[in-house]
Amino acid sequence: MKVVLKLPRISMNMQEGTIVAWRVTPGTAFKAGDVLYEVETEKVTSEVTAPCNGVLIEILAEAGTDLEVGDPVCRIEQRG
Numbered sequence: 168m169k170v171v172l173k174l175p176r177i178s179m180n181m182q183e184g185t186i187v188a189w190r191v192t193p194g195t196a197f198k199a200g201d202v203l204y205e206v207e208t209e210k211v212t213s214e215v216t217a218p219c220n221g222v223l224i225e226i227l228a229e230a231g232t233d234l235e236v237g238d239p240v241c242r243i244e245q246r247g
Contacts, residue, residue, distance in 0.1 A: 168244070168245045169224065169242060169243070169244055169245075170221075170242070170243055170244075170245055171227070171239045171241070171242050171243075172203075172218070172239070172240050172241050172242075172243060173236075173237050173238060173239055173240060174206065174228075174234045174235070174236055174237060174238050174240050175215065175236070176236045177206070177208055177213050177215075178208065178209070180209070181208050181209070181236055182235065182236060183208070183233060183234060183235045183236065184206040184207060184208040184233075184234055184236075185206065185207045185208075185231065185232065185233050185234070186204055186205070186206055186228050186229065186230050186231065186232045186234065186240070187204075187205040187206060187207050187212055187230060188204065188205045188230050189203070189204045189226060189229075189230060190202045190203060190204060190205070190214075191203055191204075191223045192223065193223050193224060193225055193226060194222065194223065195222065195223050196220075196221070196222050196246070197217045197220070197221060197222070197223065198217065198220050199216075199217055199218060199219050199220055200216050200217060201216060201217045202214040202215070202216055202217075203215055203216065203217050203223070203241070204240070204241075215240075217243075219245050219246075220245070220246045220247065221243040221244050221245045221246050222243065222244045222246065223241060223242075223243055224241075224242045224243055224244055225241060225242040226240075226241050227239045227240055227241055227242060228240045228241070
């Protein structure tokens with residue numbers, strides 16, 4: 168199933184974040200818990216992990232992009 172992952176709320180006060188770096192590239196398979204990308208919020212950089220097993224199909228927010236919580240970040244194919 169194809170799914171769009173959105174920028175999660177990492178802290179209670181988080182309103183927006185900046186994608187710092189991608190750890191996977193389109194076409195790369197990953198497992199639940201693998202780091203997909205890094206996001207900077209309020210001067211703290213956090214790793215965002217995969218919620219499931221899958222394959223990265225498309226990056227919707229390149230490194231350096233400012234996003235609000237809930238904005239689309241990437242498109243994945245979920246795998247068992």
